[in-house]
Amino acid sequence: MGHQRLRICPLICLPSSVSRGMDCGALRMDWNLLQRYLEQMGSPKLFDRWPSTAWTRGHRRVFDRRNFTLGPPAKLLPGLGLVVLSMVLAACGPDSQTQRIQDPRPNVLFISVDTIRADHLSAYGYGRETSPFLSGLARDGVQVQAAYAPSATTGPTHASVFTAQPPMAHGVRKNGQPLPENEKTLAERLSEIGFETGAVVSSYVLSDRFGYGQGFDSFDDDFSKSKTPVGSTLWEGETIEERFYGRADDTTDRALRWLDERSDEAAPFFLFVHYYDPHDPYVPPENFTPPFAPGRKESLKLNRTIYLYDWLIAYTDQQIGRLLEGLDLAGLAEDTLVIVTGDHGEGLMTHGHMFHGVHVYEEAVKVPLILRWPGHLPQGLKVEGPFPLVELAPALLELIGDSPNGPLASAGSASRLLGRGESADEEIPIFLYRRHYADPKEGDGPTAPRGEKFGVRLGGWKLIVGPAEGTLELYGLVDDPLEQINLASEEPERVARLSALIDAWRLEHERNVIEPAPVLQQDRERLKALGYVE
Numbered sequence: 001m002g003h004q005r006l007r008i009c010p011l012i013c014l015p016s017s018v019s020r021g022m023d024c025g026a027l028r029m030d031w032n033l034l035q036r037y038l039e040q041m042g043s044p045k046l047f048d049r050w051p052s053t054a055w056t057r058g059h060r061r062v063f064d065r066r067n068f069t070l071g072p073p074a075k076l077l078p079g080l081g082l083v084v085l086s087m088v089l090a091a092c093g094p095d096s097q098t099q100r101i102q103d104p105r106p107n108v109l110f111i112s113v114d115t116i117r118a119d120h121l122s123a124y125g126y127g128r129e130t131s132p133f134l135s136g137l138a139r140d141g142v143q144v145q146a147a148y149a150p151s152a153t154t155g156p157t158h159a160s161v162f163t164a165q166p167p168m169a170h171g172v173r174k175n176g177q178p179l180p181e182n183e184k185t186l187a188e189r190l191s192e193i194g195f196e197t198g199a200v201v202s203s204y205v206l207s208d209r210f211g212y213g214q215g216f217d218s219f220d221d222d223f224s225k226s227k228t229p230v231g232s233t234l235w236e237g238e239t240i241e242e243r244f245y246g247r248a249d250d251t252t253d254r255a256l257r258w259l260d261e262r263s264d265e266a267a268p269f270f271l272f273v274h275y276y277d278p279h280d281p282y283v284p285p286e287n288f289t290p291p292f293a294p295g296r297k298e299s300l301k302l303n304r305t306i307y308l309y310d311w312l313i314a315y316t317d318q319q320i321g322r323l324l325e326g327l328d329l330a331g332l333a334e335d336t337l338v339i340v341t342g343d344h345g346e347g348l349m350t351h352g353h354m355f356h357g358v359h360v361y362e363e364a365v366k367v368p369l370i371l372r373w374p375g376h377l378p379q380g381l382k383v384e385g386p387f388p389l390v391e392l393a394p395a396l397l398e399l400i401g402d403s404p405n406g407p408l409a410s411a412g413s414a415s416r417l418l419g420r421g422e423s424a425d426e427e428i429p430i431f432l433y434r435r436h437y438a439d440p441k442e443g444d445g446p447t448a449p450r451g452e453k454f455g456v457r458l459g460g461w462k463l464i465v466g467p468a469e470g471t472l473e474l475y476g477l478v479d480d481p482l483e484q485i486n487l488a489s490e491e492p493e494r495v496a497r498l499s500a501l502i503d504a505w506r507l508e509h510e511r512n513v514i515e516p517a518p519v520l521q522q523d524r525e526r527l528k529a530l531g532y533v534e
């Protein structure tokens with residue numbers, strides 16, 4: 001906390017090259033005291049200049065809050081000296097901040113949480129208080145009640161969200177397959193139109209070696225200092241000790257560092273942050289205790305596991321809160337479009353599977369989606385949806401005033417995201433993709449997955465077909481939200497209509513029909529250690 005506050009002082013308007021690494025102790029200040037100090041220094045003109053061109057919108061707001069108080073007197077003078085020096089430099093130096101003021105586009109902070117099942121967040125009505133910070137974010141912005149990940153697997157979903165295409169179009173049909181260079185990603189587009197782009201990820205699955213770094217000026221997939229178990233991997237006859245995932249506190253630290261050190265403060269930024277903690281093996285952190293206790297039923301193994309899962313969601317929520325606080329303290333919150341979502345849910349035995357990947361039932365693909373952009377998006381708006389995450393990047397670009405060509409082009413996505421226009425559930429099908437399984441032994445649980453599965457939701461109905469497995473499932477989500485009663489044999493016409501939609505969707509997008517590429521041996525071992533059985 002202290003660190004966050006003291007960063008504000010040198011950040012006021014020093015060029016980042018000067019302010020970086022500067023530490024002015026426990027300095028906190030009150031605007032009135034600063035004003036008196038400046039008058040004593042005979043520098044009223046410097047003060048008069050504020051808050052005009054030399055100040056960024058964000059920094060000015062920090063001062064508007066007047067939330068500074070003076071620290072120990074011994075630290076006062078050097079600290080205020082820095083402020084004055086900052087003002088002089090800002091008055092004399094190149095006025096990059098002015099350019100930022102004239103740029104109406106917001107910064108974008110895009111947070112994805114791995115394995116976060118929407119109905120396990122208190123923000124979505126869950127009984128345990130797992131997400132107080134996300135509830136607060138939802139109160140300040142827009143919350144989509146039914147957001148759908150395009151798949152229940154990390155790699156394919158992230159690739160789909162970044163490219164606005166389904167997995168069979170971009171070709172990442174399962175983890176470990178690289179996102180092709182020629183696919184245009186959200187980060188590439190934002191970089192093209194002048195955003196400084198950075199990413200902080202927390203799992204080997206999303207590391208740069210699989211192509212997820214496309215379009216990012218800075219891509220931080222180094223979680224080697226995180227307090228997570230060290231993996232032991234056999235690779236070409238050698239044992240390699242390496243971490244496979246990072247903890248949320250480390251991820252937040254790295255993201256805050258990126259915000260502090262970004263090189264171009266005149267440009268808006270796009271920061272992608274990926275948290276991983278709710279993913280199995282459900283090892284809770286030592287430095288966080290959830291605000292709820294295990295119930296008596298927690299003695300049962302499944303309930304104990306769910307308790308640990310909820311614990312990890314609450315921990316991640318707390319760390320998202322810390323990241324948002326850092327954004328606020330840096331004076332950037334007002335100018336930043338924040339998006340929080342997930343890549344997929346978790347089985348938790350709702351359909352006999354503990355983890356994810358094997359199914360596209362609701363628990364596996366319904367994820368949170370919350371957006372905040374003060375003054376630009378409504379406050380406290382709840383949108384029923386459903387909304388597909390594959391449309392999120394086009395919606396985002398449309399919201400910030402960009403109109404690209406190709407798959408990232410928006411065709412009303414922003415309106416749907418905000419619940420305007422036509423009823424998505426009646427008119428717009430939501431398509432789902434179950435990752436490819438070459439070997440039935442790869443899956444967890446009672447069924448033997450083979451090949452791919454395809455799903456569509458339309459008008460409160462959901463059809464799931466598994467051509468290689470020979471399965472056909474139809475559910476009426478209004479009466480049967482847990483998808484327990486397969487109505488496929490009773491509703492042949494509806495099945496035919498929805499099947500035709502899936503066929504047309506596949507025909508349109510299935511341009512990458514090659515058998516999934518083999519995964520490198522060392523990657524195979526690491527994915528195995530992560531629980532992605534391969």
Ligand SMILES: [Zn+2]
Binds near residue numbers: 153155
């Ligand atoms: Zn995932």
